Amino acid sequence: MKINVVESVLKANDAVAAANRRRLGAAGALALNVMSAPGSGKTTLLEKTIPALGAHRCAVLVGDLQTTRDAERLGGTGAAVTQINTGSGCHLSATQVAAGLDSLDLRGIDFLFIENVGNMVCPAGVDLGEHRRVVLLSVPEGDDKVAKYPTLFQPADVILLTKVDLLGVLDYQRGKVYEDLSRINSRAPLIELSPTTGQGMDQWLGWLKRQRDERAGQSARESV
Amino acid sequence: MKINVVESVLKANDAVAAANRRRLGAAGALALNVMSAPGSGKTTLLEKTIPALGAHRCAVLVGDLQTTRDAERLGGTGAAVTQINTGSGCHLSATQVAAGLDSLDLRGIDFLFIENVGNMVCPAGVDLGEHRRVVLLSVPEGDDKVAKYPTLFQPADVILLTKVDLLGVLDYQRGKVYEDLSRINSRAPLIELSPTTGQGMDQWLGWLKRQRDERAGQSARESV
Numbered sequence: 001m002k003i004n005v006v007e008s009v010l011k012a013n014d015a016v017a018a019a020n021r022r023r024l025g026a027a028g029a030l031a032l033n034v035m036s037a038p039g040s041g042k043t044t045l046l047e048k049t050i051p052a053l054g055a056h057r058c059a060v061l062v063g064d065l066q067t068t069r070d071a072e073r074l075g076g077t078g079a080a081v082t083q084i085n086t087g088s089g090c091h092l093s094a095t096q097v098a099a100g101l102d103s104l105d106l107r108g109i110d111f112l113f114i115e116n117v118g119n120m121v122c123p124a125g126v127d128l129g130e131h132r133r134v135v136l137l138s139v140p141e142g143d144d145k146v147a148k149y150p151t152l153f154q155p156a157d158v159i160l161l162t163k164v165d166l167l168g169v170l171d172y173q174r175g176k177v178y179e180d181l182s183r184i185n186s187r188a189p190l191i192e193l194s195p196t197t198g199q200g201m202d203q204w205l206g207w208l209k210r211q212r213d214e215r216a217g218q219s220a221r222e223s224v
Numbered sequence: 225m226k227i228n229v230v231e232s233v234l235k236a237n238d239a240v241a242a243a244n245r246r247r248l249g250a251a252g253a254l255a256l257n258v259m260s261a262p263g264s265g266k267t268t269l270l271e272k273t274i275p276a277l278g279a280h281r282c283a284v285l286v287g288d289l290q291t292t293r294d295a296e297r298l299g300g301t302g303a304a305v306t307q308i309n310t311g312s313g314c315h316l317s318a319t320q321v322a323a324g325l326d327s328l329d330l331r332g333i334d335f336l337f338i339e340n341v342g343n344m345v346c347p348a349g350v351d352l353g354e355h356r357r358v359v360l361l362s363v364p365e366g367d368d369k370v371a372k373y374p375t376l377f378q379p380a381d382v383i384l385l386t387k388v389d390l391l392g393v394l395d396y397q398r399g400k401v402y403e404d405l406s407r408i409n410s411r412a413p414l415i416e417l418s419p420t421t422g423q424g425m426d427q428w429l430g431w432l433k434r435q436r437d438e439r440a441g442q443s444a445r446e447s448v
Contacts, residue, residue: 039365
């Protein structure tokens with residue numbers, strides 16, 4: 001009985017996620033589900049990324065248990081931002097994202113960033129309707145997290161090792177991260193990043209633009 | 225229907241938690257549920273705490289999705305350690321703790337540390353049978369986390385602000401943490417801690433010993 005209920009909840013989520021993906025694709029927006037532990041730097045990354053994307057137009061859905069602090073921080077970027085408060089919910093759901101999309105004018109949006117609730121476990125298995133999965137891992141969290149949270153890293157399309165400016169002051173073995181990723185997810189590129197110093201930002205912005213071009217090419221083929 | 229299932233699961237958990245608490249109390253052990261985001265320093269804290277408790281005997285149950293890395297690290301402390309792998313489970317349950325207790329010889333144990341899965345959301349509402357709740361918050365996670373994850377901080381008995389040795393290299397406003405805690409949980413002491421430099425360790429060890437003495441006094445009164 002318990003399993004049936006959980007399965008039906010997940011099936012319902014997946015149907016809404018598929019509808020979100022169609023809706024975003026039709027609007028020409030590339031949607032990215034941005035996931036990490038609390039405090040890995042998701043909001044800081046978006047604060048630096050959105051202005052650096054220049055002429056590309058961005059929108060953000062930002063999930064948090066409570067407060068509108070992240071939305072307030074992101075409001076300064078010029079992007080359209082909607083905060084979704086989950087109460088005690090440990091991840092965003094496709095239904096919450098659908099409601100968030102209703103609040104945004106999607107016309108002319110190139111990138112939709114969905115900043116998930118800070119959590120390395122629960123968001124991993126929940127499709128929101130995104131086209132790409134972005135996972136952040138910050139240096140101060142320690143070099144053992146890929147092996148300890150494989151369900152998050154396995155389906156990632158790109159992995160951002162953030163706060164690399166702290167490598168000099170912490171005992172951190174980058175080799176362990178590369179080694180664990182070679183077993184768990186050798187498909188996704190790992191970008192070493194510091195939004196503070198700017199390190200890795202060009203590589204990240206290049207990756208983002210390539211994903212959008214790929215997606216646009218795919219949509220054109222699908223519509224032939 | 226969905227709500228009934230969730231409620232019955234929580235009720236079943238609470239019954240097992242109550243039995244765990246009785247069993248631990250009868251053995252004379254103080255049980256602490258140690259919770260935080262991934263990488264806040266739970267294992268490092270225990271690595272430093274257990275030897276510093278001197279003649280007090282300790283045991284550890286450590287929860288992780290996968291790997292036995294934390295148990296291996298803690299094996300060096302001389303404490304009895306049992307690793308509990310939750311697979312994709314986002315928190316420990318009272319039943320998992322009960323099984324963990326079966327694996328330990330509780331006679332003569334003064335402190336049982338239960339290191340929960342790294343997660344600021346899901347472990348908060350789940351009673352494991354502990355006597356005290358310890359919540360860690362690390363400086364690199366940012367100064368906004370108390371307000372953003374109130375369900376974790378509200379029921380905490382002590383809050384440890386860890387990695388304070390990084391205050392000098394990060395833009396961190398301690399005042400925000402104190403201000404948010406004054407609204408959310410003004411009962412629990414906040415201890416600024418760095419297991420690396422030793423700052424705050426005396427205060428933390430003193431807190432631990434007082435909790436054990438209080439608990440022992442309470443048990444003596446209950447048995448009269």
